[in-house]
Amino acid sequence: MMEVYTTAVKDFVEEHTTAVVVVVVTGLGLIALRRYVSGGVCRSKARLDGKTVLITGANTGARVILACRDMSRAYAAADEIRKRSGNGNVVVKMLDLASLESVRALAKDIHQTEEKLDILINNAGIMMCPKWRTEEGFEMQFGVNHLGHFLLTNLLLDLLKNSAPSRIVNVASLAHERGTIHFDDINLDKDYDSHKSYYQSKLANVLFNRELAVRLRGTGVTTYALHPGVIHTELGRHLMGEMALWKKVLVLPFYFLLKTPWQGAQTTIYCAVDESLQNSSGLYYSDCARKDTAPQGRDDAAARRLWDLSASMVGLA
Known part of the structure; x- marks a missing residue:
């Protein structure tokens, strides 16, 4: 029976040699492309025993605080982290970055309950949503992606300084390369576009990181600051919701190229723990390696101006 099968396969290959070669080469090419887009992997052996890490939007041995808006999902995520890592020291706290009152409440809670803070990861975000506003009336993407994290970071700086050496990791995006800070219309009231708003907020992350350093x-x-890659998460739900059905069908094959959440987390982990970065600050990374930002991401005058404007908007002295 096996001989018959082998003969049949041999005959098929001989009759369709070109097609078989094309299929094999295409398959190998797709596999290679998939491995390429999956990006770098953090190779650091650093341990976080005794450390405290605060992650917005959401190891072993670290006290991990997940600051999230959706508490039911946050508790589920915390349970999964405990099971997979063996670390029972995972805490869930409420944080709605669209509310400065919520940001202040979390910062107050952290100061009252935590003796130290070794790593702050500003990870949460929203992408290409409709023209929504935060609780204080700011444009949603700029308010959540930048202003909320700007205020939270500033309110936790004393604790971070007292815990030094400590790190702040700002999850930005390659999208900053298309961004402009619209200082004269920061909430884009005159001309709102969900893409333009997202690009502005990600450039704000990069400039905030630069001035913060x-x-x-x-x-x-x-x-x-870092670009995590294009990851298969719910971040793009608003973008997909706006697409016509035929466009969704066209982009469906590209899902094959998206990073998994594990792959997408590698550069964030790299910036948070890698020993080689301990004397670096204010730089930008992608695929676990340093990368240059777009020219507008290196504008020191714009970074200072954005800081002053942001401080005024959130009520910081």
């Missing part, structure tokens, strides 16, 4: 020199607190 300047202000933290000599404190032992270092800060990093």
Whole structure:
């Protein structure tokens, strides 16, 4: 029986040699492309025993605080982390970045309950949503992606300084390359576009990181911005919702190229723990390696101006 099968396969290959070669080469190419887009992997052996890590939007041995808006999902995520890591020291706290009152409440809670904070990861975000507003009336993407994290970071700086050496990790995006800070219309009231808003908010992450590094020199607190890659998460739900059905069908094959959440987390982990970065600050990373930002991401004057405007918007002295 096996001989018959082998003969049949041999005959088929001989009759369709070109087609078989095309299929094999295409398959190998897709596999290689999939491995390429999956990006770098953090190889650090650093352990976080005794450390405290606060992650917005959401190891072993670390106290991990998940600051999230959806508490039911946060508790489910915490349970999964405990099971998969063996770390029972995972805490869930409420944080709605669209509410500055919620940001202040979390910061107050952290100061009252935590003796130290070793790593702050500003990870949560919203992408390409309709023209929504935060509780204080700010444009939603700029308010959540930038202002909420700007205020939270500033309110936790004393704790981070007292815990030095400590790190701040800002999850930005390659999208910053298409961004412009619209200082004269920061909420885009005159001309709202969900893409333009998202690009602005991600450029704001990069500029915030740059100015933050300047202000933290000599404190032992270092800060990093990064592009995590295009990841298969719910972040793009608003974008997909706006698409016509035929467009959704066209982009469906590209889901094959998206990073898994594990792959997408690698650069964030790299910036949070890798020993080689301990003397670096204010830089930008992608696929676990340093990358140059777009020119507008290196504009020091714009970074200072954005800081002053943001401080005024959130009520910081």
